[in-house]
Amino acid sequence: MKAIVAKRVSMLELFYDLIFVYAISRITAMIHYPAAGGLPVLPYLEFAIVVIIVMQIWLYQALYINRFGESRLVDNIGLLISMYAMTYLANNINTEWSTTFRTFNTAVLLIVANLIWQYLCGSGSNPLQDRGVRAFTITLSLEFIAVLAGLVIGYRYGIYLCVLGGLIGFLMPLTIYRQFVPDKVNFPHLVERLSLIIIITFGEMLVNVTRYFTGTLVNPLALAIFAFVAALFGTYIIQSELLINHHQQTRGFVLMYSHVFTVVALLSMTAGLDYLTISAVSQTFLWVFLSVGLIAYYICLYFNGVYNRRGRLGKSDYCWLALILVVGISVAFAWRRSDLGIVCGLALASLGQCGYLLFKIVPRK
Known part of the structure; x- marks a missing residue:
């Protein structure tokens, strides 16, 4: 087995991570206000869902850079677009989902679309021949469709589709994990x-x-x-x-x-x-x-x-x-x-x- 050379974490990746400092502080604030001697189950469940949504976005971006990132134009533009949208997403993290539903999920939609673009344009000349890229693209496309449908329907019922979209992005790789080749990961x-x-x-x-x-x-x-x-x-x-x-x-x-x-x-x-x-x-x-x-x-x-x-x-x-x-x-x-x-x-x-x-x-x- 050939020696594995560690890929250097770029300055732009570290810059991108800065918005997650703010996002994590906003997420923590969701469960800072206990009631009736403790913390009700529903607010904690909402908190866990938001962590999963935010973390799966971060993981897809990190995995793209890990597998294909070379500080090219497509990589740098993709990181900056994700960071821009993530700033809006982070600013709309709270316990009143109905008031921030549209902005939060529109930001999710932009990030997911940007990730699909990065995987298709930055992973080689024939991206869909790569099983891993194909799996990522299908998963992200399903998440995009679910979130978009939720936005079209509106908060009352659409929130469930938006949550479903986040859970698809988070859980679907587990069902198709054999599509991902180990030697592609640094x-x-x-x-x-x-x-x-x-x-x-x-x-x-x-x-x-x-x-x-x-x-x-x-x-x-x-x-x-x-x-x-x-x-x-x-x-x-x-x-x-x-x-x-x-x-x-x-x-x-x-x-x-x-x-x-x-x-x-x-x-x-x-x-x-x-x-x-x-x-x-x-x-x-x-x-x-x-x-x-x-x-x-x-x-x-x-x-x-x-x-x-x-x-x-x-x-x-x-x-x-x-x-x-x-x-x-x-x-x-x-x-x-x-x-x-x-x-x-x-x-x-x-x-x-x-x-x-x-x-x-x-x-x-």
């Missing part, structure tokens, strides 16, 4: 791109928790939150940078889909940390909400173990990691009557995960 570039979207999501978390860092430098709650967030990020670094074999031929489907749900988990925990000082929020709900987010985060993270270097982690290691997680969450439950107790328990779980992974990867004399 895996190191894909890992780097996905890591960047996680860094952006962690940035949103850090921005939201800064309000706890006031007064004296020795603030127990601030220290516990910082330890929690730092350990979460530490485990991500260890898994994505030190355990994964970056130089392999793979479709990368597990990596991509796990990262979508990692974003959902991280933004959920971001909102949960924001609930700490809201007295109307039930402490039991807060414990459940943060704990489920934490469990989901580590499940997504360790699913990526399928890409690890051989022999780095075994079944017994994952059993120990699961036990550490259970112990930390149990401590948080026992101390759930206080915000500090919940955060300390969850920080213990994350620090335990990070410490165990470090113990496994650091060579011992």
Whole structure:
């Protein structure tokens, strides 16, 4: 097998990602306002759907650049068009879907049409002879038709077609994944791109928790939150940078889909940390909400173990990691009557995960 040379992430790709910093902050705001002691199911479901729609748009653009991008005119114009439309889309993310329905989905329509154009014009002289390009084009065309039909029908019933379009774009590749050839994917570039979207999501978390860092430098709650967030990020670094074999031929489907749900988990925990000082929020709900987010985060993270270097982690290691997680969450439950107790328990779980992974990867004399 020939050596895999990592494709460099261009400055324009990084510029394009900047709008997703704003989009992620807008998405997080969707679940920042709990009601009746917790968060109703419907607003959370709407939040998850918007994450999926935004992330599948980002993934299609990233995959095009990964497979075919060479900083040509078609690549650069395509990125700029997507960024322009994405700015409108991000500005219309909120919980009142009826008021932003037309602008939001018109932006989706423009982005999807632009992606179809990029795949057809930037992937070679006979694009539809490539099975992967053909699969991408069919999937995006179905999404385009569903969203367009939804816009024509109007909000009352059209919203369901628009959501269906987003779900088609997200889920259909799973049903035709054999159409995608592994050696077309530059895996190191894909890992780097996905890591960047996680860094952006962690940035949103850090921005939201800064309000706890006031007064004296020795603030127990601030220290516990910082330890929690730092350990979460530490485990991500260890898994994505030190355990994964970056130089392999793979479709990368597990990596991509796990990262979508990692974003959902991280933004959920971001909102949960924001609930700490809201007295109307039930402490039991807060414990459940943060704990489920934490469990989901580590499940997504360790699913990526399928890409690890051989022999780095075994079944017994994952059993120990699961036990550490259970112990930390149990401590948080026992101390759930206080915000500090919940955060300390969850920080213990994350620090335990990070410490165990470090113990496994650091060579011992």
